[in-house]
Amino acid sequence: MTMEDLLRLGGRSIKSRLLIGTGKFSSYSLMQKALEAAQPDIVTVALRRVDASSQADNILEYIPKACILMANTSGARNTDEAVRIARLAKASGAGNWIKIEVVQDNKYLLPDNLETLKAVETLVKEGFIVLPYMSPDLSMAKRMADAGAAAVMPLGSPIGSNRGVKTRELVEILVREIKVPVIVDAGLGSPSDACECMEMGCAAVLVNTAIAIARDPVAMARAFKEAVSAGRTAYLAGLAASGSVASASSPLTCFLRNETE
C-alpha cells in the first residue's frame, strides 16, 4: 500500500490540491454544486460592505463545513488595508487562514509584492496562516517564506484572464528554490493549465473564474479536479526526458530487409 499523498500546509494535512475561489458564480446553489464536484479542502471568500437593502443569502451556508475557509484581502491597496481586512475576517469567525492580495493596479490586478510582504510579516505575528498572492519573484518569495508565509501563491497570468501559466519560467524557479509550497493562483483558464502547474511540481493551484464562468461550472469543476490529480501523479511518476530527435518506441525490425540490427 502506498502512502497517501497529502499536502502539509498551515499545520494541516490537505488532500485536495485544488483550491477553489467562490467569486463570479451565477448563484450560490450552483457554486455549492461545483464545490461538491471539485471536493476542495480550501475555499476562498471575500469580504464586502453589507448592502442593507438586499437580503442576500449567507454564502457560508453553501460551503461544506469541512472546508477550510480562506478569506482574501481583495480590495486592499496597501499593507494597512490588507491587515484590517484580515482582522475583520478573523473576527467574523471564519478562522485564521488569509490570502493576502494587495493590488493598486486596476488594469492588470498585479500584486504589490512589497506591501504584500509587509502584510505577511504583520499577520504571521498575529497568528494567521498567511498565503500571499504574489508576482513570481524569487527574492520576494524567499522573504515571504522567511517571514512565515505558509505558502507562496504566484500568479499564472492576470486574474480572470484565463491565459494560463505565462509566468512558467519564473514559477519553476520558485518550485526549485522555495521551501514552502508553491500554489499557482490566478489566470489558469483550462484544466490543462492546472495540470501543467502540477506536472511542474507546484504543490497546488487555486482556480475561480475558469470554473465559475464555464458553460457548465459543475462539470468544469470535476475536470479541474481530474486534471490536478493527473498532473500531480505525473509529477510524482517523474516525467520522461524530452529530446529534439526521435527515439524509437518500437523495435526497428531488421528482418524485413535481411539486415543485421
Next chain:
Amino acid sequence: MILTLNGKQELIDRPLSLDALVAAKGLCHDKIVVEHNFSIISKEDWAKIMLKDQDMIEIISFVGGG
C-alpha cells in the same frame, strides 16, 4: 447626530446603540462583522456602545471571491 455607515452619511435623531443600529438595518447577527471607528467590536459588546456624532461604522459580511 450624523454617522458614517459603510461610507454613507446617515442622520440619526435619537440615541442609538450599535446593537440597535444593526437591528434597525435588519441585519442577521451571525453573518456580519462590525467595525466602530476602526475597532472591531465583538457581538457581545454591540449593546454597550452608544453611538456618537461623527462615528464611523462599517458592517461587513462574506461574499464570493477568489
